[in-house]
Amino acid sequence: MATAAEKEGVVLLDFWVSPFGQRCRIALAEKGVEYEYKEENLSDKSPLLLKMNPIHKKIPVLIHHGKPICESLVIVQYIDEVWSNNPLLPSDPYERAKARFWADFVDKKVSECGTRLWKLKGEAHEEARKDMIEILKLLEGELGDKKYFGGEIFGFVDVALAPFTAWFYTYETCGKFSIEKECPKLTAWAKRCKERETVSKSVHHPHKVYEYVGKLKKKYGVE
């Protein structure tokens, strides 16, 4: 007899700490979709991953009835379109455009700056620190007094950014600044996200992320 996961035909190739993979996990959980989670060893990628994402050879990859979808925000939009309950994107075209803009902003800015923050030293590190504060402040500006970026609804931008809340501790520690001080509304939003089961089950403890970054630092000979 087929399991719920098998019936849905959804497989997620992922890596435990990846915020991009976590976006997909959160989206699937928000929709109540059962799926098979496959953890990849990024230093020894599976034949399935190489076959399903031959161009980038990266996770996450969502495989639905054998067909692969790559790029985390493309995957999240796919999930939103196939499973129409609890919509993540609003129905109004202008609001949708705004949501796509801010999710794209998170994609372009947060991870890249975060990496500079833990990897670089001296002037470049100081620049990364300034940039990160600016990025978070822009996000805080967009959030405003709303409960979520999606308003009352935990939406597309929330899904895009929520996994990075587990990286806030790392950013603060590496950057020597307080996100709560600089962005109190964003900090409150991060707390609300953690209270959602879909997020808390998909995202790891900030200290685990920090530990992981510590290992990366050793690997790259930083500090």
Add this chain to the structure above:
Amino acid sequence: MAGDQELKLLGLWGSPFVMRARIALNLKGVGYEFLEEVLGTKSELLLKSNPVYKKIPVLIHNGKPICESMIIVQYIDEVWATAGPSILPSDPYDRAIARFWAVYIDDKLFPSLRKIVLANADDEETAEAADQVIAGLQLLEEAFEKFSKGKDFFGGESVGCIDIALGCYVGWIKAAEKMAGVKLLDKEKLPLLMGWAERFCSADAVKELMPEVDKLVELGKVLRARLNAAATK
């Protein structure tokens, strides 16, 4: 949805990203006011409408700004859904594939193309960038075979999302070939894309927007000079 709507597009001649928005508007038969920015300066309207990136294109619809070219294209497709052909496919999987390629084109193809245009005839760097562009175009040649299903465009019978995402670079690809003396769109290696490029450039929604290659080469030289001047400051 159509009718008395105030539609403005902030752009620059020669920008492939602006071209994307204009093609989409043409496909939907929608009229708009084109507000040309001056290269090297940014208007008050631009700074107000796109405070985050301060970049063109920006579509302003009844006073509300939409930024980022592919987001603008999707917006146009959704607002004027009943006018003209669909730009994005209707099937969610096909839409995901179209979006994937749009991301690939901007993340992988564009930076290499840009390097060729802006590089100072550093043979090694230019050659490497050219190889990357050719490799990317090779992947798109294979994708075209799969998605067109023997029809004229990636989108099938009409210009679609991937056509717009890639097609806006055709002029610059030809300009880069002239500027660096490299062959990128090779008829022998990329026969399908060559045929597609010709059809794309002559499509109704596109033909009046296609910039002259020599004018792009001139613009490329200006951009290169500005970059060098900024670097030496």
